[in-house]
Amino acid sequence: MRALHHPDVASVTLPGMLNALADEVRLSVVRQLAEAGGVVCGQFDVPVSMSTLSHHLKVLREAGLLRVTPEGSFRRHELRLAEMETRFPGVLTSILQAA
Amino acid sequence: MRALHHPDVASVTLPGMLNALADEVRLSVVRQLAEAGGVVCGQFDVPVSMSTLSHHLKVLREAGLLRVTPEGSFRRHELRLAEMETRFPGVLTSILQAA
DNA sequence: GTGGGATTTCGACATGCATCGAATTGTGTG
């Protein structure tokens, strides 16, 4: 596996972040992460195949929304909520609170 | 010109709204509308052709973000900020405040 | 009605993206 890249908070763009969240599957993933804290890839409840889920997680990670840390043969995914809050105050939290 | 369709506030979806905002040109349009109130099509400052701008305005309108009213041979575009605020509190305002 | 300006629509094109199954890589265990 190649090294995981996490963009610096300052380099996260608003259109990039909004684009990552403008997808049903990815929005669902982010919501699940907000509730459950760290989640392993295979435990997400999404209506797509494993390879598609992996693609979405990559998009979210490269947009700066996720932090991924290997744990043995698993990978732990965490929402970078506090960091996004400093970058774009209120945006992610209000999206998470939306019905 | 066919009749203009404006979706009801209740039928606006979060992914739909975020998708409409996840574009540099459209985000710029929304920002200009937030500052200037009603703006006529030809007065937007965007780096695309007139036909492309028209396409983006249509996307924004169909996403529920804009209200378009004919005024003579012009069209007045207004941001549906208050309505969006009742639908998804804080989302659009925090996006507009983001740097 | 004729003309002109504002805006949209109509192809057309290139690009991007969500999706899948199969193959691959990585990690721990027997």
Add this chain to the structure above:
DNA sequence: CACACAATTCGATGCATGTCGAAATCCCAC
């Protein structure tokens, strides 16, 4: 080492989208 499991990557496919110029539509003034 060999095997099983987790996750990614690859290759392919179909669909959506951003972009343009040209043509069409709409509205007002003359």
